[in-house]
Amino acid sequence: MTGEVLHLRRVGVRRGGADLLREVTWTVNENERWVIVGPNGAGKTTLLQIAGALLHPTSGSVAILGEELGRTDVFELRPRIGIASAAVAEKVPAGETVIDLVLTASYAILGRWQEEYDSLDLGRAVELLEALGCAHLIRRRFDTLSEGERKRVQIARALMPDPELLLLDEPAAGLDLGGREDLVARLARLADDPAAPTMVMVTHHVEEVPDGFTHALLLRGGQAIAQGKVDEVFTAERLSECFGLRLGVERQDGRWYARAVR
Ligand SMILES: Nc1ncnc2c1ncn2[C@@H]1O[C@H](COP(=O)(O)OP(=O)(O)OP(=O)(O)O)[C@@H](O)[C@H]1O
Numbered sequence: 001m002t003g004e005v006l007h008l009r010r011v012g013v014r015r016g017g018a019d020l021l022r023e024v025t026w027t028v029n030e031n032e033r034w035v036i037v038g039p040n041g042a043g044k045t046t047l048l049q050i051a052g053a054l055l056h057p058t059s060g061s062v063a064i065l066g067e068e069l070g071r072t073d074v075f076e077l078r079p080r081i082g083i084a085s086a087a088v089a090e091k092v093p094a095g096e097t098v099i100d101l102v103l104t105a106s107y108a109i110l111g112r113w114q115e116e117y118d119s120l121d122l123g124r125a126v127e128l129l130e131a132l133g134c135a136h137l138i139r140r141r142f143d144t145l146s147e148g149e150r151k152r153v154q155i156a157r158a159l160m161p162d163p164e165l166l167l168l169d170e171p172a173a174g175l176d177l178g179g180r181e182d183l184v185a186r187l188a189r190l191a192d193d194p195a196a197p198t199m200v201m202v203t204h205h206v207e208e209v210p211d212g213f214t215h216a217l218l219l220r221g222g223q224a225i226a227q228g229k230v231d232e233v234f235t236a237e238r239l240s241e242c243f244g245l246r247l248g249v250e251r252q253d254g255r256w257y258a259r260a261v262r
Contacts, residue, residue, distance in 0.1 A: 003030040004063065005165055005198045006051055011060035013046050013222075020046045021057070022222045028215075033191045034200045035209050035230070038219035039243050044202040045169055047219065048085070051200055052167050053077045065164055082158030082197065085169035089154055092142050098153050099125060099138045105160035128156040132186060148179035152186070159197075168201040172208040184210045188254075206234060211254030218242040 006028035013021040021043045028034055028051075036044050049055035053064055053074045062069040067077050082105075092101060102125040103117050129135050132152040137145065142153065151171050158166055171187065172180045190196045191212030203209065209216075209230070216233040218226040219242070226238045234256055240247045248261040 003066075004028070005030055005032075005065060006200075007063040008050065008057075009061045011050060011057045011062060013043075013050070013055065014058040019222050021050070024060070024222075024224050026217060026224060026227060028198060028200060030198055031194070032198055032215050033213040034215045034217060035213050036200065036202045036217045036219060037204070037206060037209075037239075037242065039204065042219040042242075043222040044219055045085070045087075046222075048083075048167050048169050048200065048202050051165070052081050052083045054083075079161050080164050082161065082163035082166045083169070084151070084154040084158040084167070084171060086173075087169070088157075089150060094143055096142050097138075098129065098134065098140050098142055098145070101142050101153060102129060102157045102160050105157045125156070125160060128159050129153070132156045133182065147174040148176070148183070151175065151179075151183060155186075163197050166197045166199045168199070170202055170204070172203065172205075180208065184208060184255075188212050206239065206249070206256035206258045209256050220244075 004027060006026065008024055008026045011021055011024040012019065024047065036047060038044050046055065050057060050062055051064065053069060056069055064077060065080055103121055106117070106121055126135065126138065129138060132155055134149065134152050134156060137149055137153065142150065145153065155168065155171065158168070172183050175183060187201070188210035191199060191210055201213070213230055215228065216230045217224055218233060218238060225242060226233045231251070234249055236247055236249045239249055239258055246261050247258045250257045
């Protein structure tokens with residue numbers, strides 16, 4: 001399949017006199033798995049918000065799942081996109097249980113009210129939580145979970161409405177080594193699943209990129225300085241330019257490693 005899931009053309013975002021994104025042109029096709037990498041403040045989260053129809057660009061054009069931003073009802077578009085990010089986690093109401101947090105994604109809402117969920121919804125929510133290793137957390141309150149548990153529950157929630165596009169903003173941030181490796185392995189399995197949605201993940205660390213991610217975009221100062229197949233983009237030269245220091249880069253068993261060199 002080769003349908004275009006995202007198409008950004010010369011996108012700029014300007015806030016308070018600063019250019020958060022500048023002239024970003026980027027296409028994501030169906031079934032691709034992208035990683036957006038860049039240093040702090042590069043504009044990664046801003047770009048993901050554009051991809052999630054949460055932010056309109058100041059200039060340029062954006063098409064998401066065939067719908068042009070500015071000419072489509074974003075409230076119809078957003079349920080087709082699954083997002084796991086710190087911004088979503090911060091909005092979870094106090095006391096919300098894990099199962100309700102996942103179930104409410106069917107309605108693209110946060111906070112259970114009086115909606116009715118059928119056994120199919122419940123079955124799917126339980127299945128997703130199981131797949132992410134969270135079955136034992138179903139009755140727990142989200143606000144009592146560890147950071148690693150929260151990250152996995154958020155991904156289950158993002159997958160609940162069977163989205164066509166899955167956006168993950170720093171899914172491994174704040175995890176210990178075991179938690180990171182567990183999550184990276186689960187994301188590698190998801191990336192390998194032909195039934196999984198098109199995926200875009202943001203990270204600062206190439207070590208967090210799961211095997212099976214096919215493409216990469218490097219952001220620096222709001223500009224896309226390289227993009228394409230992951231092994232063509234993750235070169236020492238390009239990553240060094242992106243992070244502004246001399247890096248050595250290696251690939252082993254499908255994973256990437258970068259370190260400063262003198
Ligand atoms: N409303 C705003 N006004 C001015 N600058 C802003 C505004 N919102 C964000 N910025 C700046 O835009 C830049 C890009 O922010 P963004 O969160 O997209 O970067 P990021 O690559 O995700 O960073 P990090 O890795 O630190 O999370 C940052 O320098 C940030 O301070």
